[in-house]
Amino acid sequence: MNLKKFSLFVLFSLVIAFVTEASTVEKSVNARYGFSQFDNYKNGYFKVWNNLKWGVCDADGNEITAPAYDAIWDFNNGFAVVNMGAKWVKTATPKGVSDTEKERNFEKIWVYDNTTTTAYVYEPTMQQIYKLRGGKYGLIDDKGEEVVPPIYDEIIFTSEVGILKVKMNNKFGYIDYRGENITDIKYDDASDFCDGMAIVNIGGTPNKRGVISGGKKGYINTLGDEVVKVKYDNATPFCDGIATISEGTSWYVINKSGKKVSNSAFEQLGNFVQGRAPYKEYSKYGYIDNTGKKIIEAHYDYAMPFSEGIARVKHGWSWGYINIDCNTVTYFEFQEAGDFKDGIAKVKKNGKWGYIDKTGKEVIPTKYTVISEFDENNIAKIREGLKWGLIKKNGTIIVAPKYQQIESFVGDYARVSLNDKYGFIDKTGKEVIACNYDDTKDIENGMVKVNSMGMWGYVNTNGEEIVPCMYVNLGKPDNELRTPVKLNVKWGYIDAYGMDIAPAKYDTLGNFVDSLAIAKFTGKWGYINKNGETKIAFKYNEVSEFCNGMAKVKYGGRYGYIDYEGNEIIPFEYQNIYAFNDKLVEVNIVNSYNGDDAVTVDVFEILCFDDKVFIFKKDGKWGAMDKNQNIIVENKYNSIKDVKKNLYK
Numbered sequence: 001m002n003l004k005k006f007s008l009f010v011l012f013s014l015v016i017a018f019v020t021e022a023s024t025v026e027k028s029v030n031a032r033y034g035f036s037q038f039d040n041y042k043n044g045y046f047k048v049w050n051n052l053k054w055g056v057c058d059a060d061g062n063e064i065t066a067p068a069y070d071a072i073w074d075f076n077n078g079f080a081v082v083n084m085g086a087k088w089v090k091t092a093t094p095k096g097v098s099d100t101e102k103e104r105n106f107e108k109i110w111v112y113d114n115t116t117t118t119a120y121v122y123e124p125t126m127q128q129i130y131k132l133r134g135g136k137y138g139l140i141d142d143k144g145e146e147v148v149p150p151i152y153d154e155i156i157f158t159s160e161v162g163i164l165k166v167k168m169n170n171k172f173g174y175i176d177y178r179g180e181n182i183t184d185i186k187y188d189d190a191s192d193f194c195d196g197m198a199i200v201n202i203g204g205t206p207n208k209r210g211v212i213s214g215g216k217k218g219y220i221n222t223l224g225d226e227v228v229k230v231k232y233d234n235a236t237p238f239c240d241g242i243a244t245i246s247e248g249t250s251w252y253v254i255n256k257s258g259k260k261v262s263n264s265a266f267e268q269l270g271n272f273v274q275g276r277a278p279y280k281e282y283s284k285y286g287y288i289d290n291t292g293k294k295i296i297e298a299h300y301d302y303a304m305p306f307s308e309g310i311a312r313v314k315h316g317w318s319w320g321y322i323n324i325d326c327n328t329v330t331y332f333e334f335q336e337a338g339d340f341k342d343g344i345a346k347v348k349k350n351g352k353w354g355y356i357d358k359t360g361k362e363v364i365p366t367k368y369t370v371i372s373e374f375d376e377n378n379i380a381k382i383r384e385g386l387k388w389g390l391i392k393k394n395g396t397i398i399v400a401p402k403y404q405q406i407e408s409f410v411g412d413y414a415r416v417s418l419n420d421k422y423g424f425i426d427k428t429g430k431e432v433i434a435c436n437y438d439d440t441k442d443i444e445n446g447m448v449k450v451n452s453m454g455m456w457g458y459v460n461t462n463g464e465e466i467v468p469c470m471y472v473n474l475g476k477p478d479n480e481l482r483t484p485v486k487l488n489v490k491w492g493y494i495d496a497y498g499m500d501i502a503p504a505k506y507d508t509l510g511n512f513v514d515s516l517a518i519a520k521f522t523g524k525w526g527y528i529n530k531n532g533e534t535k536i537a538f539k540y541n542e543v544s545e546f547c548n549g550m551a552k553v554k555y556g557g558r559y560g561y562i563d564y565e566g567n568e569i570i571p572f573e574y575q576n577i578y579a580f581n582d583k584l585v586e587v588n589i590v591n592s593y594n595g596d597d598a599v600t601v602d603v604f605e606i607l608c609f610d611d612k613v614f615i616f617k618k619d620g621k622w623g624a625m626d627k628n629q630n631i632i633v634e635n636k637y638n639s640i641k642d643v644k645k646n647l648y649k
Contacts, residue, residue: 045142047072056080056144065144070135071119076157078142079177084150086135093129094120139164139177148179160193160222174198174224182224188215194237196222197256202230219243219258228258236271242290244269244277251279253292262292271305274324278303278311285313287326296326307339310358321345321360330360344393346371355393364395377427381406388416390429399429413443413461424448424461433463449474458483467498475509482530484509493517493532502532513545516564525553527566536566552577561614570614570629577616578640613647615640 048057048067055067065072071083119132138150148155154167163182164175173185189201189212197219204215218230219238228235234246242261245254250265253272266288268280275290285303287296302314309324319337321329336348344355344363354366364371370383371391378393382401389401399406405417406425413424416435423435424443433440439451447458447466457469458477467474467483475484481496485504492504502509502519510518516527516535526538542554550561550569560572570577614625616635622643623635633646 045075054082056140063144064142065140069150071132072140075142077161079139079147080142081155081157082138082140082146082150083132083135084138086132088130089133091120091129091131137166139179141177147177148175158192158198160196163193163222165190165192172200174220182222183220188212191237193222195239195241197227197238197243199235199237200226200230217245219256221256227256228254236269239272240275240290242272244272253277253288253290261290264288264292270303273306274309276306276311276324278305287311296322304339308341308343308358310340310345312337312339312345319347323358329358330356342374342393346373363393364391368401375409377409379409379427390425398427399425403435410442415440415442422450426461432461433459437469444476447477466496467494475511478512480512482512484511500532501530502528510545513547514549514564516546518543518545527551535564536562569627573618575617575620577614615643 045064046057048055053067054069054072056064056072058064069082069084070086073081120129136150137152137155138146139148139155141147148164152166152168153170154165156165158165158174162176164177166173166175166185168185170188171185172187172190174182174190176182183200187200187202188204189199191199199217200220201212201215201217204212206212216230217232217235218226219228219235221227228245232245232247234251236244238256241256242253244251246252246269249267251267251269252265253261253269255261266279266281267283269288270278272290276287276295277290278285279288279294279298281298284298285300286294286298287303289295300313300315304312306324310321310329311324312319312321313332314320315332317335318332319334320332321337323329334347334349335351338346340358344357347354347356347366349366352366353368353371354362355364355371357363364380368382368384370381372381374380374393379398380391380393382389382391384401386404387401388403388406390398390406392398403416403418404420407415409427412426413432416423416425416431418435421435422437422440423431424433424440425431433448433450437450437452438454441449443461446461448461450457450459450469452469455469456471456474457465458467458474459465466477466481467485471485471487472489473486477483477496482501483494485492485494487504490504491506491509493501493509495501502517506519506521507523508518508520512530515530517530519526519528519538521538524538525540525543526534527536527543529535540553540555541557542559544552546564549563552559553562553572555572558572559574559577560568561570561577563569613632614627616623616625618635621635622637622640623631624633624643624647625631633643637643637646
């Protein structure tokens with residue numbers, strides 16, 4: 001045996017075994033529901049997919065919320081926003097998302113956060129992005145109760161626990177987590193809370209982008225009281241008990257009761273931060289404190305609010321920085337300047353970008369054509385000319401600029417391109433997979449699917465070839481490193497050494513379950529064993545994976561169940577039949593196979609079950625029986641739910 005291949009087999013068997021063990025719970029949930037997305041809330045909740053609807057279950061598969069919603073957002077303080085009635089409409093790829101990131105971020109599940117109701121899904125077969133539109137929003141708790149019915153056009157969590165911002169009939173208001181009104185739904189715009197106060201607007205109108213302008217503004221507190229009357233032309237968020245408002249062309253400082261803290265009027269006032277706010281007077285800018293007193297006279301051409309104790313100010317065409325004590329940090333030497341974040345700020349000097357610290361010292365020299373913000377790994381992308389590299393926050397070069405493109409890190413690796421070829425680097429800048437490939441997918445379980453000259457294969461993170469690039473397409477290796485491969489227009493299986501298990505002659509292939517894999521050959525379905533031999537003849541119209549020694553199949557237009565040998569356990573005489581347990585009744589499983597049949601998503605009912613009860617449809621009516629076809633509930637009902645009621649009454 002080739003020692004190198006044997007070593008690779010052992011290594012990747014260990015990797016996949018570890019991943020398989022780590023994801024056992026999620027796979028168990030997937031086996032029951034079809035697809036799930038882990039929600040870290042309470043360390044064991046799953047959002048689950050059922051017949052194009054979403055619900056919630058725990059790690060044991062116990063139903064928390066029945067799959068009935070078109071979207072479910074992440075849990076936040078024990079509650080989750082849900083949507084009913086929404087439609088998925090075709091849309092363009094969101095700005096800044098590459099093809100690889102599109103597949104990574106959008107496959108099967110949407111991308112969103114709890115501050116917006118924007119949601120997307122990517123359908124990889126047609127390579128189309130869809131956006132969630134319409135429907136009504138409500139709220140569920142972690143017990144599965146619908147505490148707020150889906151009647152709102154929008155629901156957004158605020159920074160105040162227990163308060164939601166809602167939209168109905170183009171008006172905004174606030175409710176609590178029980179659905180009780182904190183305010184009437186009467187405002188034309190409403191903000192998040194800041195310092196216990198929220199800005200509300202009456203009379204404003206939206207532009208084409210939905211941004212509200214005009215109208216009059218005021219403030220409410222967390223009880224919903226309009227503590228500052230809705231009468232001002234402009235208003236800024238409260239900070240440390242004070243805010244700025246405008247009446248006509250004059251700006252003032254007010255407290256939370258709406259009283260002016262001084263009679264001083266200004267041409268313009270910015271937000272208060274750390275007790276300071278920029279003001280405008282005679283077309284120049286300075287700063288006031290929270291009493292309205294001028295602490296820096298207006299002599300700047302522009303001034304921004306403080307950030308981390310430092311503010312950027314402009315003189316002529318150049319920017320500089322001052323600290324909260326009004327002392328100069330840097331002179332006016334920058335063409336562009338950003339706010340301080342984590343002790344550093346991005347600046348542009350002589351047409352080049354870099355970063356400075358709070359003393360004004362360059363921690364990253366201003367020599368780059370482009371420099372990004374730092375990510376969670378404290379790594380930023382840098383560009384010199386047309387070449388990209390990576391740099392640490394302390395200025396250490398990870399990768400000198402040499403790549404055409406560097407994508408964001410996913411886990412420990414980032415995809416890079418050089419001379420129109422793709423590879424991967426790790427966080428130390430090491431090129432773990434050389435840029436030799438025309439296309440790649442993401443690294444998963446230590447392996448990545450790669451394309452060379454139109455053909456696909458697999459390499460590992462040491463750059464070693466696992467499956468040569470000689471296949472039209474590939475599926476994912478299983479925990480025994482058996483890989484579905486496509487040659488010409490047919491599918492087969494190879495083992496960990498690249499040897500054929502099953503010849504490429506099948507229209508469609510499934511994954512191995514209980515040592516058998518679903519296959520489609522000459523238009524009919526059957527099963528092959530792990531040696532690639534036909535185990536159950538190709539004669540069925542539909543098949544499903546085995547579970548507990550049984551599989552649901554369709555033959556001659558009727559459904560039944562077979563065992564591992566293809567023997568009938570339940571004869572083919574039913575219009576439909578489902579095995580189920582009472583916790584998971586009516587939950588579907590989605591099977592996407594390798595082959596032409598993967599174009600259409602196949603949806604079958606639950607395959608795994610505990611109590612051997614079968615719901616069946618015969619002569620147009622539903623009933624229930626046991627494994628031996630003894631009738632438990634007579635088939636006289638119009639729905640599965642009616643049968644269940646009689647099973648457990």
